[in-house]
Amino acid sequence: MLLRLAGGRVYDPAHGVNGEIRDLYVRDGRIVAAPGPDERVDQSYDLTGRVVMAGAIDMHTHIGGGKLNIARAMLPEDHRSDPRARSPLTRGSCGHAAPGTFATGYRYAEMGYTACFEPAILPVNARQAHLEMGDTPMVDKGGYVMLGSDDFLLRLMASGAEQRLINDYVAWTLHATRCIGIKVVNPGGISAFKFNQRRFELDEKHGFYGVTPRDILRVLSRAVHELGVPHPLHVHSSNLGLPGNADTTLGTIQAAEGLPIHLTHIQFHSYGTEGARKFSSAAARIAEAINATPNASCDVGQILFGQTVTASGDSMTQHRNSGLASPKKFVVMDIECDAGCGVLPFKYRDTNFVNALQWAIGLEVFLLVTDPWRVFLTTDHPNGAPFTTYPHLIRLLMDRTFRNERLGLVNADARALSTLASIDREYSLYEIAILTRAAPARILGITDLGHLGTGATADITVYRDEPDRERMFSTPEYVFKDGELIVRNGAVVKVTWGRYHTVEPAYDRGIERRLKEHFDRYQTIRAASLQISRDEMAAFGHGAEVRTHPCRRGTP
């Protein structure tokens, strides 16, 4: 079966293709070279006047795992107001901020997304996260496993263990939990909170273990690098949400000591203390640092106004903010000497000074970071806003007039403190294709996604070229997954299950003896029970392929 997508305007930044009119050919789920004159094209789509990109990739979205299920359980009101009825093709589901897995998969695909990465998987909760992602149709998926507040690592560090052992543990964790990257959340802070520490500065010693967040960032970024895991250490910095935390963020970038580091939802970490309310934008300083540090990348975690829910592994921060919950309810958990979580519903209001400034800060970061390969389009779904707001966010980035109109509607004091109005930059379609396709695939080390070159997986999204970019990105005309049409005019026409993406760096299995002893002595499950087999994964994902991407060992 040879498919031709004819005459579309193609944006494929991985190959420097910027809006050229091209034909694409697809066979057996992959993009192939133009056929010879004798080969028969079985089906052809006339894409004249259409915009063609690879399927979009969300590299940071909380779509599955314990804290999301807690959020779902807490928010019946969220689901009641946003039902999704079953159809002969699709399952009934619901939810706006914390949707069910079926609604999640359908809606992502209906927006032209074909891969999603869950960024906060606790090792002991990895099986649940993969079960949930397995029940998320349409899209590929993968996860980043959280380390940095787990007692095994902190004990290793406190005992002065060699980096080699830490690398083995990090690699074992990736294998056991079938993840593609390593995340650290408020390094050491989730553990410190269990000891009743309420704040944890970058160079502050953990009350029990004596290690600092900077130490944790150093050993983990080094482990990720030396193991050759493609995705840099994915860092949720210390002091999330606190005025003045930009200094912590700048220190965090330094803590990687030149090794690759990804700073996630950086909007929440770009705050200064200027002005009458001691809360200001530090987006310019942060963007300047990102621009000047080639080993650093970030995703924004843009906030957008409306009701959502915040779900995070950062129990310390979530507990500190619990009084801000709207409606007034929250869950905080300490989890298995492994990590923790906190869930609180939140309503961002454009009339609120802090919320309006947060909105402006996120946009400032987007517009002031000059390299589109190192800034990613996220709302930290659902923490800044549900992922369904992406088309609106894209319009804010691409349409300065629209952006300034919106700026005119927000809290006046916040507006006065923001430089947003003075920023002329408008993102191009080419840049949007970098942020949402080419760059995420590259930073994850997935070579056959995010582009439209020969050999790529044929995940392709086709849009009508509408001047209203929000409209355009809300309802693509066609979405192909593995070369099959799955969405037409923004509605699911075929249900698929995607695949899992993982890495399996090599390690010395001697670490397993230590882990077995640790689990037998201190934990309430055996180490073996934490490990997820490939067969289990495939069954979770309705027969999904588990694809392992290569690691290239860095120099120690």
Added chain:
Amino acid sequence: MSGSPIPAPDSAAVTCPFCGLVCDDLVVTGTPDAPEVRASGCPTAANGYGQRARSDGPRIAGRPATLAEAAAEAARLLRGARRPLFGGLATDVEGARAAGRLADRTGGVLDHMNGAAAVRNLLVLQDGGWITTTLSEIRNRCDLLILAGGDVTPRFPRFFERTIGARETLFGDRPGCDVVFLGHGPSKGTTLRGAVEVIGCDVPALGDAFGVMRALLAGRPVDADAAAGMPIAVWRKLVERMRTATYGVIAWAAPDFDFPHAELTIQALCELVKDLNRATRFSGLPLGGSDGDVTADAVALWQTGFGLRAAFGGGAPEQDLHLNATERLLATGEADVLVWIASINATRLPPATTTPTIVLGHAAMTVAREPAVFIPVGTPGVDHAGHLFRTDRVVALPLFPVRSSTLPSVAQALSAIEAALGGGG
């Protein structure tokens, strides 16, 4: 499909499905007909593994049938049903997934046999939330453990052993953990290291005591002499211990709070824990997970957005924790077919009802009244592989068969029924 066994990474240890602790360190030997727990056992596990199959195969109205015939008859009943109830739901993740799929397709309702108890906690989660912890945190950190509602070991026999029993912790040796029972004291034979106190209070009135403790903690005046049948001084002393504990935990088993509006008692407990966390660390621990109740809720939650007591009749799922209760749906006749799923414990019989009933039951089950269809099913962790969530809603454990079995899993039986429903919606 759960029927294809996944090789256990460490086949010496067995994971037990018979209570919400889902212990993964058992040693089970014996013959396939009579597995025996040789190590790390408890009375619940011994009973569970000792359930002997009575049923030879599926039955339609008491007559022997093949699985295909039974599935076809079940499909016929479901096709004619307007509001089938998928109740019981004592099954693994795979069975719960299959039940969700079938309920979606047939416009059914999902509820669990422990639904009434689970709802007491869910109402609190939906209204105010809570601060909770998990077993390994208690195992290593807890220095004061309070059991609201009294001893939980009748339901969770190894609870103390697996939490506060160990002397060695991650943070040094623990001489003992103080335990306070609110309600009945420890069962005979329970050994506890550390100080034990039994406050024989009136459990259904515990909400008053939690309210008093919140007031005392906040320094507000309390104009009462007693609460929950105990002098205020008792509660004053207890809240002071809670306030000064390093890492206190208060556990409760919602089934033990079997009185009207128990959710208000649980909420008062949870709000007290929140108050304590303003200055110290203190956590709640809701105990559940038996008969797969946490599993069924978790799966329904992630698939639909709603958990138990979600109904699919309107196309999109809708949850109503009161209207969609099994007892009510059967009593009012709103449910016109009952699918009763009980694959873990043979004594959890379908409720007495005249509603046509399809039972996917443990092979040792003896029903009082022959249902329209009976399909004997295997038990996850005994007859086939599967997954169960532990009490803390965090850890999903893999289960492996301890014997070879020809019994279908719940997921397989439900898939057979779904296949018999035919194509289309």
